[in-house]
Amino acid sequence: xxxLLILLLLGLxxxxxxxEAAPLAQxxxxxxxLVAIAEELRCLVCQNExxxxxxxxxxxxxxxxxxxxxxxxxxxxxxxEYLVSRYGDFVRYRPPLKPTTWLLWAGPFVFLVLGLGGLVxxxxxxxxAAGALSDAERKQAESLLxxx
Amino acid sequence: MKRVLLIPLLLFVALAVFLAVGLTRDPxxxxxxxxxxxxxxxxxxxxxxxxxxxxxxxxxxxxGKVWMLNVWASWCVSCREEHPLLLDFARSAVVxxxxxxxxxxxxxxxRWLAQHGDPYVxxxxxxxxxVGIDYGxxxxxxTYVIDQAGIIRYKQIGxxxxxxxxxxxxxxxxxxxxx
Numbered sequence: 078x079x080x081l082l083i084l085l086l087l088g089l090x091x092x093x094x095x096x097e098a099a100p101l102a103q104x105x106x107x108x109x110x111l112v113a114i115a116e117e118l119r120c121l122v123c124q125n126e127x128x129x130x131x132x133x134x135x136x137x138x139x140x141x142x143x144x145x146x147x148x149x150x151x152x153x154x155x156x157x158e159y160l161v162s163r164y165g166d167f168v169r170y171r172p173p174l175k176p177t178t179w180l181l182w183a184g185p186f187v188f189l190v191l192g193l194g195g196l197v198x199x200x201x202x203x204x205x206a207a208g209a210l211s212d213a214e215r216k217q218a219e220s221l222l223x224x225x
Numbered sequence: 226m227k228r229v230l231l232i233p234l235l236l237f238v239a240l241a242v243f244l245a246v247g248l249t250r251d252p253x254x255x256x257x258x259x260x261x262x263x264x265x266x267x268x269x270x271x272x273x274x275x276x277x278x279x280x281x282x283x284x285x286x287x288x289g290k291v292w293m294l295n296v297w298a299s300w301c302v303s304c305r306e307e308h309p310l311l312l313d314f315a316r317s318a319v320v321x322x323x324x325x326x327x328x329x330x331x332x333x334x335x336r337w338l339a340q341h342g343d344p345y346v347x348x349x350x351x352x353x354x355x356v357g358i359d360y361g362x363x364x365x366x367x368t369y370v371i372d373q374a375g376i377i378r379y380k381q382i383g384x385x386x387x388x389x390x391x392x393x394x395x396x397x398x399x400x401x402x403x404x
Contacts, residue, residue, distance in 0.1 A: 121255065121363035134328070135363055138354050163361040165258040 315344035324348030
């Protein structure tokens with residue numbers, strides 16, 4: 078009787094576990110693409126979090142929207158376009174190259190060129206033979222070295 | 226030698242200017258790609274104020290009119306902040322103000338309107354927030370000014386202030402109604 082009860086309890090707990098372990102992601106491939114896309118997108122509510130990592134309700138809605146789009150057979154670019162057309166380029170962590178973002182993209186290289194230019198100018202202006210001694214100085218140095 | 230000493234000062238001034246400009250800008254103000262584009266279409270049930278079914282609302286119903294769409298929810302704290310302004314605006318009846326009740330419960334929404342006053346000619350119920358996504362909503366409240374042809378002319382993210390209403394929204398509405 079006791080054994081039966083234990084078996085029964087075990088069976089019940091197994092059932093409970095099976096329910097808890099219900100997979101969050103129903104489709105592994107969809108989920109992987111979702112994460113890959115969402116990592117590249119900004120959550121608009123918590124702006125320093127990606128759409129993949131955010132727990133904001135809007136991020137959850139957008140993830141489920143992206144899931145639907147993937148199931149509909151949309152390409153990654155189409156999914157990103159869907160969000161950009163609603164929330165603007167700001168949702169993309171990699172802003173597109175266009176006239177308003179030229180400075181953004183070229184800025185670091187502009188500063189690199191400026192820095193290199195400054196370095197070259199500085200090196201050119203420095204007296205080349207700063208270490209060389211005149212004859213009189215050489216004699217003075219020699220006499221100092223010989224007669225300490 | 227003196228020129229070299231000026232360099233840290235110049236760097237400091239440049240940094241100070243960048244910070245003075247950069248820190249006063251609001252990172253939440255994301256330029257919306259929707260301004261200048263047709264308002265996304267939808268068909269949603271109206272919020273039934275007395276519990277009886279009152280049909281559906283679609284932006285197409287407003288064709289030929291300048292109107293405002295205000296996204297609100299009973300759980301939204303900042304909505305309370307702009308609410309007196311919306312009530313004033315509705316009283317002046319410049320243009321129709323339509324509400325989009327975003328991800329809210331019907332009973333909560335009704336109670337909220339009963340408690341704080343109802344500035345809307347009607348509220349469309351966007352229970353799952355999908356229409357909100359089409360309108361690029363991410364910070365309730367949001368307000369849209371839509372012209373006679375159904376083009377979005379202005380989008381306000383976050384609560385409307387009296388300043389914004391008088392400096393931007395009302396002049397824009399006046400211009401739109403003239404054309």
